[in-house]
Amino acid sequence: MLELEKNNLTREIEEFAGNYNNNRTALMPLLEYIQGKYHHIPDFAQQEVARVLDIHPVEVYGVVSFYSFLNEKPKGRNIVRLCKSVICDMGGRCAIAKAIEREIGVKFGETSPDLKVTLEFTNCLGMCDQGPAMIVNDRVYTKLDPETACAIVREIK
Ligand code: FES
Numbered sequence: 001m002l003e004l005e006k007n008n009l010t011r012e013i014e015e016f017a018g019n020y021n022n023n024r025t026a027l028m029p030l031l032e033y034i035q036g037k038y039h040h041i042p043d044f045a046q047q048e049v050a051r052v053l054d055i056h057p058v059e060v061y062g063v064v065s066f067y068s069f070l071n072e073k074p075k076g077r078n079i080v081r082l083c084k085s086v087i088c089d090m091g092g093r094c095a096i097a098k099a100i101e102r103e104i105g106v107k108f109g110e111t112s113p114d115l116k117v118t119l120e121f122t123n124c125l126g127m128c129d130q131g132p133a134m135i136v137n138d139r140v141y142t143k144l145d146p147e148t149a150c151a152i153v154r155e156i157k
Pocket of ligand 1: 083084085088123124127128129131132133
């Protein structure tokens with residue numbers, strides 16, 4: 001991260017936290033803001049959030065690493081999350097995953113080099129009666145097979 005970018009990020013964090021009187025209740029909204037704008041929360045930002053809110057950096061890291069929608073490293077602009085839990089697994093998750101990997105050109109757990117797409121497995125999405133299921137960004141898709149899954153991800157690649 002360049003020095004200018006760091007300075008801008010520091011200013012943004014200070015302004016955002018100022019709206020909460022630098023209270024620790026700003027932690028989640030602030031992390032969501034950084035994630036939304038920068039698509040990840042780099043180490044530097046975590047340190048600055050801790051400094052501005054006067055909390056330990058480990059606490060910030062703990063929150064970032066706990067929530068799957070907060071990322072330490074840059075992810076794709078589109079995130080495909082395919083359910084890996086037992087019902088979807090038995091419904092053909094592996095074949096769907098392989099088809100998506102072929103379509104996008106990266107493996108699950110990876111991000112495409114152009115940062116367009118990240119593929120991830122996720123735990124149960126609560127759609128077990130309609131599995132196999134996946135979420136693409138905020139939209140849920142159910143009753144997938146390899147062909148329908150490929151048609152869906154083709155739209156975002
Ligand atoms: S097991 Fe896949 S949605 Fe529940």
